[in-house]
Amino acid sequence: EAEVAQSPRYKITEKSQAVAFWCDPISGHATLYWYRQILGQGPELLVQFQDESVVDDSQLPKDRFSAERLKGVDSTLKIQPAELGDSAMYLCASSFLPGLAGGRETQYFGPGTRLLVL
């Protein structure tokens, strides 16, 4: 069964350092999402791509976070500089239906990258 791939699975970094996470969605899925999940809370959307275009980044802290999906397939999420409050699980998800289908698309989540900022 096809899965969303993410790497690394775990990352420990010091504050003010730069970190990057990678995601490879399920083949054929045009929509890609990056979520942040703080322990004990639900996932919070950071950015949503439709192919290579950003369709929603309203919750992305753009002063330190950036995301790209240059060829409309895999994606990278970067944090620079990392802060203590960035410690969380970063989840990538993808969906087959266009992301504007009234939120009816089923999202398939990857295993996530657990980030710890010291």
Next chain:
Amino acid sequence: GQQVMQIPQYQHVQEGEDFTTYCNSSTTLSNIQWYKQRPGGHPVFLIQLVKSGEVKKQKRLTFQFGEAKKNSSLHITATQTTDVGTYFCAGPRSSGSRLTFGEGTQLTVNP
């Protein structure tokens, strides 16, 4: 903005007991989705409800969507240790497609 609230936050049951989690939205939802996240795992899609008053069943799990499409529930009959995890509901924001997740209900099942 739209909020999706879930109660309870935690639920501890003995194996064999029933379990219910409730999801409430401040606005009408076009649909609602339910996800399960095992400890240390990632959210996995369970089901989507679209119609007012809709009821769907998956083995021991029963999902309901309220008549006003502002609330939903997940009921598990005769819980098993494999049901352990956090159950999230998620609904699209009124302005578009972005899903808003509830805080989740963490279920613990004692054998």
